[in-house]
Amino acid sequence: MPTNDHALTGFDSPRILIVGAGPVGLFLALKLAQSGINSTVIEKEDSTSKLPRACGHAGIVQHEFAKIGIYDKIKAMGGFISVGPCWRKPLIDNDSGGKDLGEMVANFKKHKTVDPSMPPGSGTLHFPQAKLSELLLKEAVSTGRVEVRFNSDLESIQDNIDDTVSITVKDMTTGSSFSLSGTYLVGADGATSKTRKLLDIPFAGYTWDRKLLATDVLIYNQPGEESPHPTSFIMDETHFGVITPLMEPKQGTRSLWRYTIGLPVNDPRSNDELLGPEYVESIYENYMPGPRPLDYEITNKSIYSIHQRLASTMRRGRVLLAGDAAHICNPFGGLGLNTGFLDVMALHDSLVMILKEGYSDELLDIYSDERRRSFQMFVDPMSTYNLLRVISKDAEKTTEDDWYFRALKNGNRRVLKSLEKQVSENWATDMRAILRADGDEMQL
Numbered sequence: 364m365p366t367n368d369h370a371l372t373g374f375d376s377p378r379i380l381i382v383g384a385g386p387v388g389l390f391l392a393l394k395l396a397q398s399g400i401n402s403t404v405i406e407k408e409d410s411t412s413k414l415p416r417a418c419g420h421a422g423i424v425q426h427e428f429a430k431i432g433i434y435d436k437i438k439a440m441g442g443f444i445s446v447g448p449c450w451r452k453p454l455i456d457n458d459s460g461g462k463d464l465g466e467m468v469a470n471f472k473k474h475k476t477v478d479p480s481m482p483p484g485s486g487t488l489h490f491p492q493a494k495l496s497e498l499l500l501k502e503a504v505s506t507g508r509v510e511v512r513f514n515s516d517l518e519s520i521q522d523n524i525d526d527t528v529s530i531t532v533k534d535m536t537t538g539s540s541f542s543l544s545g546t547y548l549v550g551a552d553g554a555t556s557k558t559r560k561l562l563d564i565p566f567a568g569y570t571w572d573r574k575l576l577a578t579d580v581l582i583y584n585q586p587g588e589e590s591p592h593p594t595s596f597i598m599d600e601t602h603f604g605v606i607t608p609l610m611e612p613k614q615g616t617r618s619l620w621r622y623t624i625g626l627p628v629n630d631p632r633s634n635d636e637l638l639g640p641e642y643v644e645s646i647y648e649n650y651m652p653g654p655r656p657l658d659y660e661i662t663n664k665s666i667y668s669i670h671q672r673l674a675s676t677m678r679r680g681r682v683l684l685a686g687d688a689a690h691i692c693n694p695f696g697g698l699g700l701n702t703g704f705l706d707v708m709a710l711h712d713s714l715v716m717i718l719k720e721g722y723s724d725e726l727l728d729i730y731s732d733e734r735r736r737s738f739q740m741f742v743d744p745m746s747t748y749n750l751l752r753v754i755s756k757d758a759e760k761t762t763e764d765d766w767y768f769r770a771l772k773n774g775n776r777r778v779l780k781s782l783e784k785q786v787s788e789n790w791a792t793d794m795r796a797i798l799r800a801d802g803d804e805m806q807l
């Protein structure tokens with residue numbers, strides 16, 4: 364077993380290099396800083412991303428947010444909890460010339476679903492990724508242990524013989540290059556990860572034949588009874604999708620919603636055409652409940668290809684992968700970023716144990732194996748079937764035929780418990796519990 368020369372002697376060294384100031388990279392930087400470990404984050408863009416991406420954060424992640432002191436800040440910035448979601452048939456015409464949400468064909472729970480006062484873990488926390496990244500950046504930098512360098516593009520990686528790793532980085536504003544060294548390097552640089560490519564790590568899997576149109580849109584919430592299920596999966600063979608609130612949807616006020624809508628198989632149009640106002644309006648005509656003519660304001664929009672892919676390893680020497688750089692899945696069910704945050708929790712614990720408690724860095728092999736197992740056993744199949752369930756010709760028939768929907772409908776305790784077990788046994792990785800189970804042979 365290799366010796367560990369890097370147990371911390373003080374707070375000045377060692378330093379972790381992180382590629383990517385996305386939510387995963389910044390979450391890792393913040394958690395490491397709170398454990399007394401310094402990091403430098405490089406980000407090729409000039410700010411954190413504003414794109415319409417994740418918005419639903421799972422209970423297990425909320426508890427971690429509370430632990431690191433950002434849960435209440437998220438609530439104060441408009442984050443709220445909902446319990447749901449539900450699945451619906453496509454929208455229907457109403458008597459006033461407008462459209463109503465289609466009939467609900469399956470759902471999780473029927474009680475009141477939006478409650479800002481609910482404690483962590485009571486349901487799904489809604490908070491847009493762009494705002495979360497801004498908060499994580501602010502919190503990380505304010506620790507004094509995190510340096511973030513924007514406009515800095517990773518160019519090359521050198522795993523040195525002196526037990527450090529160095530990177531060459533291009534300063535996008537001047538065109539010149541500089542180098543940085545650290546004890547470990549973490550590639551949190553998203554699905555197209557240059558870290559992964561530079562290490563020649565395969566990213567096997569496939570790309571779906573459908574794209575998604577994701578828009579953040581301000582809509583007037585019609586007065587009347589509050590919908591008991593603010594997040595609706597729309598079941599349709601072509602324009603399947605999900606409608607979810609980004610702000611607490613109070614009746615009689617305008618609030619921000621995310622519409623994520625499937626596009627036809629192998630749609631030949633360019634992304635610019637798909638994002639054009641006429642096309643988006645034509646989709647909304649059939650997708651947005653409420654009176655006509657439609658009254659909305661789009662604040663953000665993007666087209667996404669969707670994939671199921673997993674890196675063949677999440678560790679190569681002193682370089683680790685986390686988040687989308689290591690695994691990607693379609694966004695139905697919110698298993699992308701949540702899984703990335705669970706990577707960070709396991710990686711943070713591993714690095715603390717190696718750098719501060721004298722454990723062997725073979726722990727990082729366990730990190731790689733366990734997080735890849737999580738994707739293979741849970742995230743990949745679950746997200747795949749979350750998507751296949753909404754691509755449905757006949758929502759009623761699908762919910763009758765599929766054991767998952769039948770269990771939701773009839774509350775079959777055995778099946779629901781097996782689903783819970785699947786989550787609890789396969790999603791998160793508790794490094795300390797694994798070591799206890801394996802006999803804790805890694806402490807040097």
Ligand SMILES: Cc1cc2nc3c(=O)[nH]c(=O)nc-3n(C[C@H](O)[C@H](O)[C@H](O)COP(=O)(O)OP(=O)(O)OC[C@H]3O[C@@H](n4cnc5c(N)ncnc54)[C@H](O)[C@@H]3O)c2cc1C
Pocket residue numbers: 382383384385386387388405406407408411412415416417418419420492515516517551552553554556557558575577623667685686687688694696697698699700701702703
């Ligand atoms: C429509 C949609 C909805 C989604 N909804 C959810 C949801 O509700 N819940 C959920 O859990 N997940 C969801 N996801 C998935 C989620 O958005 C991703 O899993 C998440 O963005 C991954 O974060 P990351 O930090 O790993 O990568 P990214 O967010 O991609 O960040 C990577 C960062 O690295 C930077 N970078 C890249 N290359 C370099 C380089 N060479 N040098 C320096 N920096 C570099 C990038 O500029 C970027 O800032 C959704 C995705 C989509 C598309």
